[in-house]
Amino acid sequence: xxxxxxxxxxxxxxxxxxxxxxxxxxxxxxxxxxxxxxxxxxxxxxxxxxxxxxxxxxxxxxxxxxxxxxxxxxxxxxxxxxxxxxxxxxxxxxxxxxxxxxxxxxxxxxxxxxxxxxxxxxxxxxxxxxxxxxxxxxxxxxxxxxxxxxxxxxxxxxxxxxxxxxxxxxxxxxxxxxxxxxxxxxxxxxxxxxxxxxxxxxxxxxxxxxxxxxxxxxxxxxxxxxxxxxxxxxxxxxxxxxxxxxxxxxxxxxxxxxxxxxxxxxxxxxxxxxxxxxxxxxxxxxxxxxxxxxxxxxxxxxxxxxxxxxxxxxxxxxxxxxxxxxxxxxxxxxxxxxxxxxxxxxxxxxxxxxxxxxxxxxxxxxxxxxxxxxxxxxxxxxxxxxxxxxxxxxxxxxxxxxxxxxxxxxxxxxxxxxxxxxxxxxxxxxxxxxxxxxxxxxxxxxxxxxxxxxxxxxxxxxxx
Amino acid sequence: xxxxxxxxxxxxxxxxxxxxxxxxxxxxxxxxxxxxxxxxxxxxxxxxxxxxxxxxxxxxxxxxxxxxxxxxxxxxxxxxxxxxxxxxxxxxxxxxxxxxxxx
Numbered sequence: 001x002x003x004x005x006x007x008x009x010x011x012x013x014x015x016x017x018x019x020x021x022x023x024x025x026x027x028x029x030x031x032x033x034x035x036x037x038x039x040x041x042x043x044x045x046x047x048x049x050x051x052x053x054x055x056x057x058x059x060x061x062x063x064x065x066x067x068x069x070x071x072x073x074x075x076x077x078x079x080x081x082x083x084x085x086x087x088x089x090x091x092x093x094x095x096x097x098x099x100x101x102x103x104x105x106x107x108x109x110x111x112x113x114x115x116x117x118x119x120x121x122x123x124x125x126x127x128x129x130x131x132x133x134x135x136x137x138x139x140x141x142x143x144x145x146x147x148x149x150x151x152x153x154x155x156x157x158x159x160x161x162x163x164x165x166x167x168x169x170x171x172x173x174x175x176x177x178x179x180x181x182x183x184x185x186x187x188x189x190x191x192x193x194x195x196x197x198x199x200x201x202x203x204x205x206x207x208x209x210x211x212x213x214x215x216x217x218x219x220x221x222x223x224x225x226x227x228x229x230x231x232x233x234x235x236x237x238x239x240x241x242x243x244x245x246x247x248x249x250x251x252x253x254x255x256x257x258x259x260x261x262x263x264x265x266x267x268x269x270x271x272x273x274x275x276x277x278x279x280x281x282x283x284x285x286x287x288x289x290x291x292x293x294x295x296x297x298x299x300x301x302x303x304x305x306x307x308x309x310x311x312x313x314x315x316x317x318x319x320x321x322x323x324x325x326x327x328x329x330x331x332x333x334x335x336x337x338x339x340x341x342x343x344x345x346x347x348x349x350x351x352x353x354x355x356x357x358x359x360x361x362x363x364x365x366x367x368x369x370x371x372x373x374x375x376x377x378x379x380x381x382x383x384x385x386x387x388x389x390x391x392x393x394x395x396x397x398x399x400x401x402x403x404x405x406x407x408x409x410x411x412x413x414x415x416x417x418x419x420x421x422x423x424x425x426x427x428x429x430x431x432x433x434x435x436x437x438x439x440x441x442x443x444x445x446x447x448x449x450x451x452x453x454x455x456x457x458x459x460x461x462x463x464x
Numbered sequence: 465x466x467x468x469x470x471x472x473x474x475x476x477x478x479x480x481x482x483x484x485x486x487x488x489x490x491x492x493x494x495x496x497x498x499x500x501x502x503x504x505x506x507x508x509x510x511x512x513x514x515x516x517x518x519x520x521x522x523x524x525x526x527x528x529x530x531x532x533x534x535x536x537x538x539x540x541x542x543x544x545x546x547x548x549x550x551x552x553x554x555x556x557x558x559x560x561x562x563x564x565x566x567x
Contacts (some may be wrong), residue, residue: 268531372514435543
């Protein structure tokens with residue numbers, strides 16, 4: 001039976017590159033697949049692009065490739081990534097430059113675009129597509145003037161085309177997390193664009209491995225104590241068979257573990273209705289998935305099915321939503337709780353003096369209820385007189401950057417002018433702009449991917 | 465006293481203002497109890513004001529897992545939330561603390 005071996009390289013922007021380096025040296029793989037993009041990432045990348053037209057991709061792709069690409073080319077391993085983010089063309093140019101520097105002439109670098117609809121929004125609205133918020137039903141008009149980016153979660157078609165044309169490295173914009181895995185599956189296993197059960201299976205398998213170490217023992221609540229050598233955690237190595245089944249393993253001689261438990265935890269991560277896992281390429285049904293331990297660190301995945309891809313694609317649209325201001329301070333015994341509350345009153349009064357504006361404020365006590373808030377765990381009471389220390393975090397959503405800066409500025413005098421025994425105020429945090437996510441849908445016929453391949457040549461030739 | 469933690473392990477994550485929490489039974493017996501006792505209504509009540517919207521429960525019988533999809537659970541969503549745990553990474557641990565009546 002035909003099969004393809006896929007390795008998970010990077011699982012998010014900023015992920016460690018060392019598991020990928022170990023994998024490229026030791027694991028038996030044909031493709032290394034990387035997903036760099038989270039919901040918020042596209043907003044950050046578009047902001048970078050608006051300041052510098054050569055930025056807007058996840059820059060970790062360059063040190064990552066520097067670590068793996070020579071060996072990958074030597075071993076014939078292809079690399080697929082959505083690091084292109086908001087600027088796939090610029091990313092692909094940098095990748096070509098890196099390959100030139102490393103002397104990897106003849107390498108084919110593909111660039112897949114077509115997901116960015118920012119400049120087409122008004123045209124799309126004029127054609128009767130409302131782009132209403134799928135969660136709230138609100139019309140786009142409510143935030144239209146604040147929109148900073150609009151990218152469609154696109155499928156694996158462009159990746160398949162690139163591989164068919166011999167690409168060695170494929171750089172994409174906002175393709176789905178699953179697409180960077182599904183592309184090589186379709187190419188190698190001969191799955192068609194309407195083989196819904198197989199595409200569903202491939203999508204479900206991709207979901208199990210796209211978060212890297214989360215499938216191989218990282219964050220494992222079912223038995224983290226049993227996971228050996230987590231600092232050298234191995235990332236997933238997956239053999240996918242043409243019948244839609246797979247064996248999930250990891251790089252040999254690495255830490256962590258692959259068990260039915262570790263894979264189950266990843267399977268339920270960020271899934272809504274498991275019978276209808278919507279992606280651009282298919283609707284996967286993972287509700288009847290079977291997982292079986294067939295050997296140490298090897299789990300067989302089977303019984304995933306699929307349904308036809310939805311008629312609409314999901315748009316990731318970001319809009320400016322103000323700024324957040326934060327301050328944190330610590331009080332010690334005696335009377336830590338009373339002093340902390342007096343410190344909060346001090347801060348509130350000083351903020352009032354500078355005409356501070358906010359739309360929402362939040363107080364959390366770190367070590368007590370910072371993960372749950374007062375909604376679930378009451379704030380410390382004045383009767384708790386023996387507490388040795390208490391850490392207060394104050395956060396506010398503000399309309400302007402100036403307002404957000406006031407939060408830290410007005411907390412600084414707590415050091416000298418407030419109740420006794422304050423410490424741990426820290427240094428001024430950077431201004432943090434907030435972006436809202438506006439989820440909406442667009443009919444798929446509005447979106448066409450484009451794919452361009454550049455062959456790496458010696459720099460002189462390119463200049464000439 | 466039995467808690468969900470005695471019967472299951474789990475993980476949670478975010479999609480916009482939705483937090484999903486998956487819990488996986490430790491044994492076939494635990495799975496039967498989990499299905500019976502850990503209903504969407506009880507989870508919603510267990511989280512009180514923290515979850516503003518609905519809670520929907522889904523089953524994955526072959527891996528003995530329940531998935532709870534909680535809307536309006538992240539203070540506006542990961543990108544806007546003022547909460548320290550803005551991505552709901554540890555919300556499942558509160559679900560694991562939920563008490564199940566012994567009968």
